[in-house]
Amino acid sequence: MPNNRQLKLVNRPTGLVTPDVLQLSESPVPAVADGQALARVKYLSIDPTMRIWMADIPQYMPPVQLGEVMRSFGVAEIIESRHPDYKKGDKVSGLTGLQEYVLITGEEKRSFQKLPSIPFLSDTNFLNLLGINGLTAYFGLLEIGKPQSGETLVVSAAAGATGSIVGQLGKIQGCRVVGIAGSDDKCKWIKDDLGFDAAINYKHPNWKDQLAAATPKGIDIDFENVGGEVMQAVLDRMNLHGRVVLCGLISGYTKQDPGLASFGQVLIKRLRVEGFIILDYVSRFMEAGQKLGMWKMTGKLKTQETIVKGLEKAPEAINMLFRGENTGKLIVEL
């Protein structure tokens, strides 16, 4: 049995993930005791929240401690089992961590889901459409955004894993959907392939005018993934009693949160702003999974992945999220 290569958090980052933050180390693959199973990790989900988990700040899960294997979601295949629920060859998804092998003990079992074998779903779909991103898009938009047919929905980080699904769900609900993304190629993808009504590249000098032109009736729902200047421009165009689905504020994860120039829009427009964490909806994941799977099967939801190969590339992959170097879901393949 080869050693288990792992990326451990050894220093807390102050900005992007510098080479001194995650240390590659090796340890023997653990022996499997009664009630345990050993899985080989195949795919790692690279998520902006990993940067939050690295920081020693109040958050929705305990921060990763120095010396611990860096937390991440992943898909793994059981290679040895002494647990009644798992057999060799089963695939699971859950908090694998940035490592090549994960020991599933009795305790951790609850956080690993066995993947069903469904012909039109790939292993990586369980990190994306049927993982954190699809579920976040589904509950954030439908439960908090409460979209009505004919309303205007704007989503930021629109060509990312979550935003790209939010926009397509908005179309299914009959909304006018406008995406904000960081390159012309991304804008072309969400408009031409995913069916968004308009796409705005926020790096163009006149993007705010373009946003105004694309939202002639104002904005009813802001699915907010970015914060800062992008959020401010959207808030300025919100309609009375609009809803702001506060999903993420990625522009503030690696540097000081830029904040909002005029938070007063919330008051003036009587907006409903609601933050949420997808874990709030765990008890309803099955319901969402069935709907998302059906839409995928019938061609109403499309996904794209940016794949990076090799565990040692994971630290730089995390930075790719903050540089906008991914389209759709960012995954590290082992």
Ligand SMILES: NC(=O)c1ccc[n+]([C@@H]2O[C@H](COP(=O)([O-])OP(=O)(O)OC[C@H]3O[C@@H](n4cnc5c(N)ncnc54)[C@H](OP(=O)(O)O)[C@@H]3O)[C@@H](O)[C@H]2O)c1
């Ligand atoms: N609340 C929850 O439970 C929950 C769950 C999952 C994700 N989230 C949040 O949802 C957001 C998207 O996450 P994701 O996993 O789907 O990642 P993602 O959108 O696939 O990747 C992040 C994207 O954010 C954009 N971005 C990065 N820095 C930016 C900046 N300073 N200004 C504008 N855009 C920037 C980049 O695209 P561009 O090229 O367009 O700049 C990048 O591709 C994040 O804020 C994340 O924290 C929340």
